[in-house]
Amino acid sequence: MPPDPPAMLTLEDVRFGFPERPDFLGPVAVTVQRGECWAVVGPNGAGKSTLLKLMAGLHPPHVGEVRLGGGLIGKLSIRQRARQVAFVPQHVPVDVDMSVQDVVLMGRFPHRSLSLFESPEDREIARRAMEVTATSGLVKRSLATLSGGETQRVHIAAAITQQPELMLLDEPTASLDLQHQLAIFRILRDRAWYDGLAVVVVTHDVNLAARFCSHVLLLDEGQVASMGAPADVVTPDVLAPVYGVELATLGGADYRWIVPADDPSGGRR
Amino acid sequence: MIRLDPRRYALWLGGCVVVLFVLVVISPGVGTASASFGWWDVWRAQLGMEIRADELAGRPLVDIDEDGSVSEVELAGFVESARLIFAQRFPRTLLAMQVGITLALCGVAFQILFRNPLATPYTLGIASGGSLGALIAIRLGLVAAIWGLSSLALAAFAGAIVVVAAVFMLARGSRRLTSNELLLAGVTMGLFCSAMMMLVTVVSDQRQTFAMVRWMMGSLDAITTIEGAMLLPLMLPAWVVLMISARALNQYRLGDELATARGVSVARLQGMCVLVCTLAVAAVVAQCGPIGFVGLVVPHSAALLFGSDCRILLPASALIGGTFLILCDWVSQLAMRFGGWATGQQLGSATLPIGVVTALVGVPIFLVLLKARWK
Numbered sequence: 001m002p003p004d005p006p007a008m009l010t011l012e013d014v015r016f017g018f019p020e021r022p023d024f025l026g027p028v029a030v031t032v033q034r035g036e037c038w039a040v041v042g043p044n045g046a047g048k049s050t051l052l053k054l055m056a057g058l059h060p061p062h063v064g065e066v067r068l069g070g071g072l073i074g075k076l077s078i079r080q081r082a083r084q085v086a087f088v089p090q091h092v093p094v095d096v097d098m099s100v101q102d103v104v105l106m107g108r109f110p111h112r113s114l115s116l117f118e119s120p121e122d123r124e125i126a127r128r129a130m131e132v133t134a135t136s137g138l139v140k141r142s143l144a145t146l147s148g149g150e151t152q153r154v155h156i157a158a159a160i161t162q163q164p165e166l167m168l169l170d171e172p173t174a175s176l177d178l179q180h181q182l183a184i185f186r187i188l189r190d191r192a193w194y195d196g197l198a199v200v201v202v203t204h205d206v207n208l209a210a211r212f213c214s215h216v217l218l219l220d221e222g223q224v225a226s227m228g229a230p231a232d233v234v235t236p237d238v239l240a241p242v243y244g245v246e247l248a249t250l251g252g253a254d255y256r257w258i259v260p261a262d263d264p265s266g267g268r269r
Numbered sequence: 270m271i272r273l274d275p276r277r278y279a280l281w282l283g284g285c286v287v288v289l290f291v292l293v294v295i296s297p298g299v300g301t302a303s304a305s306f307g308w309w310d311v312w313r314a315q316l317g318m319e320i321r322a323d324e325l326a327g328r329p330l331v332d333i334d335e336d337g338s339v340s341e342v343e344l345a346g347f348v349e350s351a352r353l354i355f356a357q358r359f360p361r362t363l364l365a366m367q368v369g370i371t372l373a374l375c376g377v378a379f380q381i382l383f384r385n386p387l388a389t390p391y392t393l394g395i396a397s398g399g400s401l402g403a404l405i406a407i408r409l410g411l412v413a414a415i416w417g418l419s420s421l422a423l424a425a426f427a428g429a430i431v432v433v434a435a436v437f438m439l440a441r442g443s444r445r446l447t448s449n450e451l452l453l454a455g456v457t458m459g460l461f462c463s464a465m466m467m468l469v470t471v472v473s474d475q476r477q478t479f480a481m482v483r484w485m486m487g488s489l490d491a492i493t494t495i496e497g498a499m500l501l502p503l504m505l506p507a508w509v510v511l512m513i514s515a516r517a518l519n520q521y522r523l524g525d526e527l528a529t530a531r532g533v534s535v536a537r538l539q540g541m542c543v544l545v546c547t548l549a550v551a552a553v554v555a556q557c558g559p560i561g562f563v564g565l566v567v568p569h570s571a572a573l574l575f576g577s578d579c580r581i582l583l584p585a586s587a588l589i590g591g592t593f594l595i596l597c598d599w600v601s602q603l604a605m606r607f608g609g610w611a612t613g614q615q616l617g618s619a620t621l622p623i624g625v626v627t628a629l630v631g632v633p634i635f636l637v638l639l640k641a642r643w644k
């Protein structure tokens with residue numbers, strides 16, 4: 001048997017902290033393969049966004065190694081890294097008076113070093129990215145005029161235009177309605193399935209994570225509480241102690257939904 | 270809707286280039302005595318082309334002996350005067366263009382770098398520092414020139430650099446260009462410089478005070494070609510660095526995190542741009558005084574017309590800035606003549622200070638553009 005190709009992303013006993021909290025995160029060890037879609041879930045302040053930035057190479061780990069396709073991510077120049085990893089932050093300034101077309105084309109930045117304007121191939125790549133994110137109808141609109149769901153899809157289109165092998169997204173569905181939440185998770189799952197991208201998405205919605213992602217990583221106070229297939233992680237038994245609420249399962253064999261099982265009166269007896 | 274059609278941006282930019290070029294070409298003919306000296310006469314005299322005496326018949330100021338014909342002596346006098354006019358006006362136009370381009374480009378850059386639409390090239394205290402330096406030089410009576418640079422300009426340049434350095438020292442703890450600490454430090458140093466300038470004014474005599482007030486109003490006067498050219502080594506780096514950073518600045522607009530993830534070295538971009546802009550703007554202030562509004566009004570006007578893609582916005586701002594300041598210079602030269610003619614009095618000064626004109630012309634234009642955007 002030929003040896004397995006190196007995993008897309010490997011974190012080996014990574015630890016990270018801030019001056020005021022030196023032991024904030026870790027140790028975390030995780031391996032993400034091409035074609036996998038990972039959800040990182042956990043309570044607020046568990047270190048989800050920090051873990052994502054370590055994966056993106058935006059923070060260097062204090063201990064341990066982050067490897068990208070077998071090589072250390074810290075050894076790459078930031079432009080080389082940007083050709084392989086796309087990152088969609090949680091907060092992007094919204095009052096930018098640029099057309100959607102230009103914002104999506106900006107994803108080509110790491111691939112073009114000298115030319116000031118994009119080539120026809122760049123435009124074709126951007127056109128396809130806008131097609132799969134259903135943003136083709138917005139090309140002429142200014143970014144400042146879009147709704148939350150549209151803005152998020154545009155930034156994802158730009159990330160796809162970057163043609164990365166690894167795509168990282170920080171709460172892309174926060175403050176979006178149900179329809180847009182579903183649309184965005186569908187886009188991410190399809191990129192992993194059809195394009196073989198490795199996708200890691202931080203989210204608060206454990207049910208969407210369970211339904212669309214191939215793997216779930218549950219963080220609790222900077223530690224990995226559980227990780228693996230959704231069926232093993234997204235269960236009341238695993239989640240309840242981490243979130244500190246009672247949980248119950250609804251639904252049948254096709255879909256199971258985790259819901260809070262708190263006293264419906266909210267304690268006002 | 271005031272926005273131009275994106276497909277025609279190249280056409281509009283080309284139009285701006287043509288307008289700027291035309292303004293530069295005809296500028297030697299604009300000003301006092303333009304009835305006698307057309308711009309083509311001035312160019313012909315400067316370039317040593319033949320001017321026939323009979324072309325000049327009937328021009329005021331030329332036919333001195335009033336015999337109805339232009340003699341050899343009068344023709345020679347005309348050519349000599351035309352050359353003087355060229356030497357006086359053309360470098361001034363080039364300076365106005367340079368200053369307009371620099372202030373507009375640095376205005377765009379500072380608004381983006383600080384992520385603050387109210388940032389101007391003077392936000393870091395360059396104007397206040399430069400003014401304080403200049404006022405001290407006037408008070409001390411420094412008039413010597415070193416390597417062809419007036420000590421007044423050198424003092425203003427040094428003052429600007431010292432104050433910017435002090436602002437960065439004060440805000441050192443925050444480490445971020447977009448932080449409030451940096452802006453507050455800039456405002457505080459500006460107030461401190463204002464107080465010091467008042468102090469310097471109080472301990473100066475009347476003649477010095479007058480010179481100080483005139484300096485503060487900004488001026489494109491008393492400029493030789495070499496003085497304008499001496500500014501280029503400080504201005505050109507800013508023009509070049511900003512233009513080649515246009516795509517990186519676009520990414521920077523979308524936040525530090527996204528820009529870094531896309532392969533922009535944010536700290537290097539900020540450091541580089543602030544350095545070249547500071548030097549360029551300090552050079553402007555040192556030579557011309559604190560000319561206001563150009564660095565605020567031109568970038569906003571250009572953005573309203575061309576959008577905020579830096580690849581278009583930067584050249585558009587530069588062209589509009591250069592054009593704007595040349596036009597303001599014309600107004601400053603012609604306004605006093607017109608005012609004198611209209612009121613029938615001899616007004617105190619031959620030209621209106623350029624800083625007054627940029628404010629008088631710039632503010633209404635900006636208000637119109639702003640109102641057009643609200644609609």
